[in-house]
Amino acid sequence: MKRITASFVLTILLALSSASAQKLSHSGTNGDAPASAPVKLTLPNKENSVRFVVIGDTGTGTEQQHELAQVMLSYRQAFPFEFVLMMGDNMYGSEKTVDYKTKFENVYKPLLDQKVKFYAALGNHDDSNQRFYGFFNMEGQEYYRFSKGNVSFYSLNSNYMDKKQIDWLNEKLAADTSDWKIAYFHHPPYSSGAAHGSDTKLREVVEPMFVKYGVNVVFTGHEHFYERIKPQHGIYYFISGSGGKLRKGDVKEGSPLTDKAFDRDMSFMLIEVAGDQLYFQVISRTGETVDSGVIARAKKK
Amino acid sequence: MTENVSLLSQRSILIDLETSGPVLNNLTDSAVSCLPFGFHVNTVTKTSLLLIALVALLSTGAVAQDQNKTVAEAFEKRVKDYVKLREGIEQKMPKLSTEAKPEEIEVHKKQLQDSVRAARTGAKHGDIFTPDAAAMIRAIIKEEFKGKDRVELRKTVLVEAENKGTPVRVNYPYPEVKELLEMPPTLLLKLPQLPKQIRYRFVGRNMLLVDRENGLIIDYMTDAIP
Numbered sequence: 001m002k003r004i005t006a007s008f009v010l011t012i013l014l015a016l017s018s019a020s021a022q023k024l025s026h027s028g029t030n031g032d033a034p035a036s037a038p039v040k041l042t043l044p045n046k047e048n049s050v051r052f053v054v055i056g057d058t059g060t061g062t063e064q065q066h067e068l069a070q071v072m073l074s075y076r077q078a079f080p081f082e083f084v085l086m087m088g089d090n091m092y093g094s095e096k097t098v099d100y101k102t103k104f105e106n107v108y109k110p111l112l113d114q115k116v117k118f119y120a121a122l123g124n125h126d127d128s129n130q131r132f133y134g135f136f137n138m139e140g141q142e143y144y145r146f147s148k149g150n151v152s153f154y155s156l157n158s159n160y161m162d163k164k165q166i167d168w169l170n171e172k173l174a175a176d177t178s179d180w181k182i183a184y185f186h187h188p189p190y191s192s193g194a195a196h197g198s199d200t201k202l203r204e205v206v207e208p209m210f211v212k213y214g215v216n217v218v219f220t221g222h223e224h225f226y227e228r229i230k231p232q233h234g235i236y237y238f239i240s241g242s243g244g245k246l247r248k249g250d251v252k253e254g255s256p257l258t259d260k261a262f263d264r265d266m267s268f269m270l271i272e273v274a275g276d277q278l279y280f281q282v283i284s285r286t287g288e289t290v291d292s293g294v295i296a297r298a299k300k301k
Numbered sequence: 302m303t304e305n306v307s308l309l310s311q312r313s314i315l316i317d318l319e320t321s322g323p324v325l326n327n328l329t330d331s332a333v334s335c336l337p338f339g340f341h342v343n344t345v346t347k348t349s350l351l352l353i354a355l356v357a358l359l360s361t362g363a364v365a366q367d368q369n370k371t372v373a374e375a376f377e378k379r380v381k382d383y384v385k386l387r388e389g390i391e392q393k394m395p396k397l398s399t400e401a402k403p404e405e406i407e408v409h410k411k412q413l414q415d416s417v418r419a420a421r422t423g424a425k426h427g428d429i430f431t432p433d434a435a436a437m438i439r440a441i442i443k444e445e446f447k448g449k450d451r452v453e454l455r456k457t458v459l460v461e462a463e464n465k466g467t468p469v470r471v472n473y474p475y476p477e478v479k480e481l482l483e484m485p486p487t488l489l490l491k492l493p494q495l496p497k498q499i500r501y502r503f504v505g506r507n508m509l510l511v512d513r514e515n516g517l518i519i520d521y522m523t524d525a526i527p
Contacts, residue, residue: 093478100403124480125463128513129410134400160500161486187483195461201450201485 041078041270042281042292049274050149051079054184055243056087056221057123061103065244068266068285069107075283076111079270084108084116085153087221087240088123088186090136095127103244104135119146121155123186123221145172151273152178156185158202158220166205173213180273180297181215188220188239190229192255195247196222210235216297217278225251225263226282228291236295238280242266262290369437373493376434380510383421383429383519384496387512390416414474414515424472429510430522438492438508443527445488451527458482458503458526467504474516475502475509 045051053072058065075081091103105112112118112135120136122128131138138144142157143165154172157165173181188196189203199222210218211233221241229237243266251261265284272279282291390413397409430438446454463480475481482503492501495510499519502509508525509518 095407095477097403097407100406124483126481127410127477127516129397129406132397132399132401132406132409133403134398138399140397140399159481159483160489162484162489163494164497166486166490199483201487202483205486205490 038287039074039078040287040289041075042289043079043270043272043279044274045079045272046274048149049272050151051081051270051272052148053081053084054087054219054238054240054269054271055084056186056219056239056241057089057224057245058086058107058243059089059091059099059103059125060244061099061107062244064246064266064285065103065107068243068268069111071283071285071287072268073110074287075270076114076116079272081270082116082148084111084118085155085184085219086118086120086136087184087219087243088121088159089125089221089241089244090120090123090130091127092125092244095130100133119153119155121185122157122159124159126159143168147178149273150179150275152176152181154181154183154215156183156206158185158187158199158206161202161205166209169206169209173209173215176213179276180217180278181213182217182219183210183215184219186220187222188227188237188241189218190232190237190257191220191223191239192227192229192252192258192261193223193225193239193247194250194252198257207233207235217295219269223247223250225261226267226269226290227251227257227261228259228293229257230259238269240267240269240282243268260291372433372437376429376431376437377493377495379429379431380493380495380499380519384498386420387413387417387498387515390420391514410515414517417512417515417517418472421472424519426471426521428471429520430508435522435525438522439525439527441491442488442508442525445485445491446527454485455526459505462503464504469504469507469509469518469521471518471520473518475511475518477516481511 043051055068055072072084091099093099108116108118117137118135120130120133120138122130122142128142130136131140131142138155142160143155145152145154147153154169156169183206187199187202189200189207190198209215215235217236217238219238219240221239221243223239223241224245224247225239225242227239229239231237242263246266247263249263251258251263255261262282262284265286265288267282267284267290270281270283276297278295278297280291280293280295281289284290394409394412394416397405401409427435462482464482467476467479481500484501484503489501495501498513500511500513502511503525504521506526507521507523509521511518
């Protein structure tokens with residue numbers, strides 16, 4: 001705890017009210033979001049910032065998943081995000097060639113055409129062979145690291161957190177000098193979901209490493225809703241698991257873990273890392289902003 | 302009061318019981334009450350009995366540990382033998398690129414599955430999870446999941462899991478449409494370590510060994526969940 005205080009004291013400032021919203025008009029033609037979903041950006045959209053999207057539990061190929069993808073596309077006009085982090089359960093059910101098309105490629109085709117890169121994590125419904133799939137950019141690995149600007153990303157396989165992976169993570173984190181360290185994986189260490197809830201066994205193993213090496217933010221899925229967890233040991237945990245499925249009303253009311261939750265519709269997250277700030281905005285399938293804010297990273301002493 | 306102990310052991314132990322306190326005496330009192338009638342036991346003897354029992358207990362633990370180590374090593378070797386066989390097959394196949402197309406992934410998986418199945422036609426339940434290995438693993442799981450943890454595990458694996466009805470047959474594929482239940486990391490750290498290609502999986506009360514690339518069930522053991 002002392003170490004956290006010394007190196008990374010994070011404070012969160014809700015920006016819902018203060019952020020200046022950018023409004024764009026829509027043509028409603030093919031490739032755009034429905035006219036009923038006006039784009040209202042609360043993110044600062046600064047030059048040279050790291051911009052990305054977080055989605056989870058997408059792989060259904062349903063009409064609703066398509067609609068959410070359309071909203072993502074609309075927001076890209078205002079906020080040109082470079083890549084998308086996938087929280088796993090990238091494909092439900094069978095994983096034949098046709099499934100890769102209907103549950104992923106067709107849904108995100110406009111984004112893929114715009115050269116938006118997807119970086120996937122594996123969920124409990126995903127075949128390990130997805131790691132070879134070109135569009136998932138996993139380089140043949142179930143867990144991997146990449147960096148963008150001053151941010152390190154750790155895509156982990158929470159489905160099978162064995163000794164090999166733990167050793168790898170320890171080694172990589174220990175050598176990481178990036179300003180921001182972001183981990184993402186499928187199962188949430190903290191959750192207010194009635195159906196699943198917190199994955200305490202996973203937490204027991206990964207959280208001490210996150211704390212020790214100063215991981216700032218953790219994104220997960222598995223729960224089919226959005227939840228922003230109250231900071232735990234200086235770490236900000238988010239659940240974004242309603243990219244293709246929704247478990248309506250699953251967040252336990254009055255949960256002491258919840259800072260903000262949204263379980264009435266599907267959603268995705270827009271993230272912008274600019275210097276010592278990480279801005280986030282959560283958008284629903286109907287284009288509503290359901291949460292937003294900024295996390296400030298304290299400078300290293 | 303210092304005495305020479307000679308009742309049960311010729312190798313005497315000099316012990317000052319005055320400094321050992323009443324707790325030791327109470328403990329040994331109950332232990333010696335099991336001795337045959339008329340067997341004279343003094344306080345020093347009680348202490349020596351306790352020590353002997355302690356040594357016996359420790360050596361039993363050490364023997365059990367050695368046995369577990371041997372069983373685990375033999376289990377790991379059997380798994381490695383499987384990996385050697387499937388690696389030999391995979392090396393003869395075209396390598397899957399890290400930028401593969403879905404059709405390439407599908408073909409590669411099917412080819413590897415068919416070839417390994419053909420090479421293991423005689424494989425049967427218990428080849429890898431031999432009775433001693435299965436017993437050791439059951440004990441590890443039982444030890445890891447107690448009380449509330451056990452209730453949670455049973456709820457996750459037996460109630461909530463979306464892999465019910467999965468046919469568990471050696472040398473047959475784990476159905477692609479079924480959930481691959483997360484394995485608790487704390488348990489994975491205690492089980493015998495597997496090569497990267499092989500995974501432990503729970504299906505109902507069974508524990509399976511599944512090949513992550515071709516999806517084949519290599520072997521399984523029953524009654525894994527306590």
